[in-house]
Amino acid sequence: MSGIIIERGGGLPVAKVRWIVPSGSVQDPRASEGLTSCAWLSTTRGGRTWSRAQLASQWGGICRGLVLRAHDFDAEMRADVPLDRLTSFAKQWRAVIDDCDPPPQELELLIRDLRGDFALDFEQPESRAAALCRRVLWSGDPMGNFPDGSPASLKGLHGDVMARRRKELHGCGGLLGIAGDVPDETLAVLQQEMGVPERHPDFFSMARGIAPQGHRLGLWHDATQEQASVSLQWSTGRPEAGELMNLRLAEMLLCSEFSSVLSTEFRQRSGLTYGIHGSHRLHPGGGVFQLRFSTDGAIGPRMLGEVLGALDAFARHLGSFKITDRSGLQRVAQIPWEGQILEDCRLKALNSLPFLVATESDRVARRMEQLQFGTMGTDIEKRARLLKEATPESVVRAAQWLFERQNMAVAVVDNLAERKAGYLALEQWSVVHEDGASLCGLN
């Protein structure tokens, strides 16, 4: 059963099933972005024997919350399945894959649904800013693909291309994670019917040279906005496993918690924003740091300037207690982070370790992350040891690595008629993209 990750013991009559295939949207050519997603989603859109409605009815009697999604580096299927329906679930999945051949009208409908979802998602200015930032950072690189495609790319997808991609996806094995009290004999059926390989797939084979484009600004003019929605992203490269806890502490210190330095400065002390939040996300090829906030449009440029200054203070001056040249940042640079605040972060990180493995689902998630991203899985003791060993110097090194923003992209969604100059004046941007809507494939 080495290809299956299982955690038992919850005592619930329902199992949570997650199947991930090591192939994702980074493999879509830009002109066909969304192809992996369309191919994967089309699995449930009917076949030679069953219509989509018949399939829906069959699935309904077996499981709930059936979701298929494509991400950058994997395609995922998950569902909640009553324990006594698991065998039927596995057989149904096998039958659906063997039979899959959606009629053209279903594929047209699928593409229309994805275009509609895109439009609904882009109603939110924060979502638009994050998408634009991704596009700007990874300009010309498949990492910039939107997994579910863009209105422009979806127009060009056809059934035969999807069928080829679907065949690839269903043929490349996968990793099955199950949280639930599943007997061994049922696991054997799952392994056989779902084609779970004896060995875990190698997600890192997809890792390759990625090429972020640095110091770029993307602008999206929206006359209806009174608020500026701002997203900052940069590629961090691949951290060493032993550095993960130092990185976690640096992230907590700056921006991942309510009492972090940026939240304290810009929300609690200044009242400039409802929230400013950052996080470092790993992928098999490295990592991306993302920071986002929104604020009154009139003060957007000023706040972005201060946030950039804070990042510099962390990346370049952390540990030296120099006051930066931006007056608004004096307090940030003066915070005696080496002492109490670092200890606060260490305590918080240590005390929150039990949450990583609190439920069976949590433990499955940690073990799957370990295989996908090289984290420490459920090894809480190792995490605790590394946290205890972290020193101010090791956290400084991690912060310098994490907050080095030479490959940074910034995106702003706002009514820019009067405010664009403020953003342009902030930095020597290497490239400025002024038409966010076009860059995101909206036109």
Added chain:
Amino acid sequence: MSVKNWKQQSLLGGASVWETSLSNGLTLLVSPMASSPVVAVQVWYAVGSGHEDPKATGVAHFLEHMMFKGTALHAEGEFDRIMERMGAHGGTNAFTSKDYTAYVVEVPASRLKDALRLEADRMRNLVLDADSLERERGVILDEKLRSLSDPESLRSDSLLAQVYKDTSMAWPILGTEEHLKAMSPRILSDFYTRHYQPGGAAVVVVGGVDPDEALRATDETFGSLRGSRGLEPLPPRQVQEGRHCFKADVALPRLDICFEAEGISAEEGLLMSKQLSGSEDALLDREFVLKGRAQDVSAWHFEAPKRRGAIFVISITLPEGEDPERMERDVIQLLEGYRDLPDNSLQSLKVAMQCQASAMIERPEDRASFLGQKWVYGEPFPMEIPFDPPTVVRLVSNLPSRRRFVHLTTPS
């Protein structure tokens, strides 16, 4: 110990809930999860934006923000700092609704008493000073701006404003900009003193804790608080009949059909919503989404189950070219003609309810929120979700005969 006797009840999925109250009127609900290393700690106040004065809207939500400021014992910022040091999962959080305000946190089970001590402190000792209020005003005005930039939030506010016109349910939870700008320590203090009383609150503890241990910790931290007021009645609701067209910066039109839902319990509402939407074989999905006539469909039961003025809402996002009036007619016709549950739907509904029951109680924070809501609305804790197909059919097919309001949001 200043407490009355435990009342123990069974809950969904073989779980149990223990209920008692302290002599000061504070309710305690405990649901143990023996294997869990963590505990969800939630304090529910049975007061929300529906209890506000129409001349000072937004005060319940503003106060929710101020509860994270200082107290007589802890300086500003200390609450979050201490909770985070304890390992609070995902930090601290709170939410305000029309009927209630809840403060939620998850900590390692060994820190239960420390978390309760902080909650008890801010129930009684909150400091509402002008400086911190001024800073928080900026944060809340920014939150208000965000909601004004969010078409989904605008739609939801417009919907409730129209359905509950001329009642306290009509105004937005965030309040009006005018009232937010006029908010003062005095207004907040009056609301706090009046409503944040032990008798109007429940402490909910779910996770790796023994009920008696939770009771001891709650009594030691909250037991000495005194307060005379009990539960406020829920704000009165009155569903309007009619229709309203609202223009917003939405990508696609959205049709909301709101039915008055008096007499429908939370569990019945859940069964109805699962039968109507949420998977491709649900009635509305099958009829409209699978046939390409809807982008998505949802059916949901909005607060105050069983009571007069509760609503059951069917929301449909329409693709380009779909006529809203025709859609409305077809939905009503479909509901009216709904006569029986075929065998495959019956099986599907059983699976849906089994999965739903597990989802409600699997994680400590979800179970605690479930219990908190039940307490606010005075509903019994269910041992199981009653599965009665004829009742579902009757309730669904009777929806069109109920008072209804139709709200259409179209692109501006």
